[in-house]
Amino acid sequence: MLKLLGDQNRLRIMQFIYERECCVCELVEVIDLSQPAISQHLRKLRDGGLVREQRKGSWVFYRFNDDHQTASLMEHIITSLPRIKDELEQLEREGRNVICD
Amino acid sequence: MLKLLGDQNRLRIMQFIYERECCVCELVEVIDLSQPAISQHLRKLRDGGLVREQRKGSWVFYRFNDDHQTASLMEHIITSLPRIKDELEQLEREGRNVICD
DNA sequence: TTATTATATAAGCATTTACTTATATAAAAG
DNA sequence: CTTTTATATAAGTAAATGCTTATATAATAA
Numbered sequence: 001m002l003k004l005l006g007d008q009n010r011l012r013i014m015q016f017i018y019e020r021e022c023c024v025c026e027l028v029e030v031i032d033l034s035q036p037a038i039s040q041h042l043r044k045l046r047d048g049g050l051v052r053e054q055r056k057g058s059w060v061f062y063r064f065n066d067d068h069q070t071a072s073l074m075e076h077i078i079t080s081l082p083r084i085k086d087e088l089e090q091l092e093r094e095g096r097n098v099i100c101d
Numbered sequence: 102m103l104k105l106l107g108d109q110n111r112l113r114i115m116q117f118i119y120e121r122e123c124c125v126c127e128l129v130e131v132i133d134l135s136q137p138a139i140s141q142h143l144r145k146l147r148d149g150g151l152v153r154e155q156r157k158g159s160w161v162f163y164r165f166n167d168d169h170q171t172a173s174l175m176e177h178i179i180t181s182l183p184r185i186k187d188e189l190e191q192l193e194r195e196g197r198n199v200i201c202d
Numbered sequence: 203t204t205a206t207t208a209t210a211t212a213a214g215c216a217t218t219t220a221c222t223t224a225t226a227t228a229a230a231a232g
Numbered sequence: 233c234t235t236t237t238a239t240a241t242a243a244g245t246a247a248a249t250g251c252t253t254a255t256a257t258a259a260t261a262a
Contacts, residue, residue: 002103002106002107002112002178003107003108004107005103005107006103006104006105006106006107007104007219007220009220011103023238023239024238024239024240025237025238025239033220033221034221034222034223035238035239035240036221036222036223036224036239036240036241037220037221037222038239039239039240039241040220040221040240040241041220042239042240043240043241055228055229055239057229057230057238058228058229058230058237058238058239059229059238059239060238060239060240070181073177073178073181076174076177077103077174077178080171080174108249108250110250124208124209125208125209125210126207126208126209134250134251135251135252135253136208136209136210137209137210137211137251137252137253137254138250138251138252139209140209140210140211141210141211141250141251142250143209143210144210144211156209156258156259158208158259158260159207159208159209159258159259159260160208160209160259161208161209161210203262204261204262205260205261205262206259206260206261206262207258207259207260207261208257208258208259208260209256209257209258209259210255210256210257210258211254211255211256211257212253212254212255212256213252213253213254213255214251214252214253214254215250215251215252216249216250216251216252217248217249217250217251218247218248218249218250219246219247219248219249220245220246220247220248221244221245221246221247222243222244222245222246223242223243223244224241224242224243224244225240225241225242225243226239226240226241226242227238227239227240227241228237228238228239228240229236229237229238229239230235230236230237230238231234231235231236231237232233232234232235232236
């Protein structure tokens with residue numbers, strides 16, 4: 001878990017996913033990484049059990065896995081970071097995420 | 102910080118150092134790594150500000166850095182792990198650490 | 203002084219990592 | 233059907249990582 005969160009980009013991905021379910025295209029918008037790079041990180045996070053994935057139509061949503069053995073520790077770590085919520089709300093104001101609902 | 106703790110061996114080193122000040126030779130005894138490998142990890146931990154070093158005669162002691170920006174989060178992480186204290190006490194019972202006092 | 207002990211550093215190397223570009227798959231739309 | 237959109241995967245690659253062995257440094261002991 002610590003190794004997975006030890007990567008800057010993955011930690012950022014987890015911050016977003018922790019706030020609320022995200023689909024890949026949303027993450028692509030807010031994180032400065034190519035779509036394949038994001039998919040690859042998501043796979044590692046999923047393989048590590050840190051997130052769960054769920055297909056909804058053509059989108060795949062990822063959400064924080066509360067059942068993970070270290071879920072509460074992860075939560076503690078993620079909420080110790082500078083909030084990412086503002087960026088998410090900014091995104092919502094721009095209507096850039098609604099497309100995936 | 103998370104990247105530094107994301108390595109199994111470094112995390113273990115931090116567990117010991119968190120319990121109490123340790124010199125390199127003590128860590129060499131309890132962790133299955135060569136002396137140079139341990140020194141190299143300690144340097145990374147020091148460069149990252151996670152530990153402080155202090156020379157005492159021929160030994161160099163490392164201690165947890167309470168002043169680090171993420172000290173309390175680190176503390177939370179380290180104390181969330183299975184206790185290492187038993188191994189330390191075992192070591193003390195064997196008298197293998199006293200030599201460094 | 204020389205020898206010993208504790209630790210650090212350097213160089214080399216195999217492995218892992220995190221990306222890139224190109225392509226495949228899967229679902230929805232036309 | 234074909235096209236478009238969303239996502240995943242594959243292959244390649246440069247850089248980072250974590251060790252190894254050998255050697256340097258620093259303090260103490262003889």
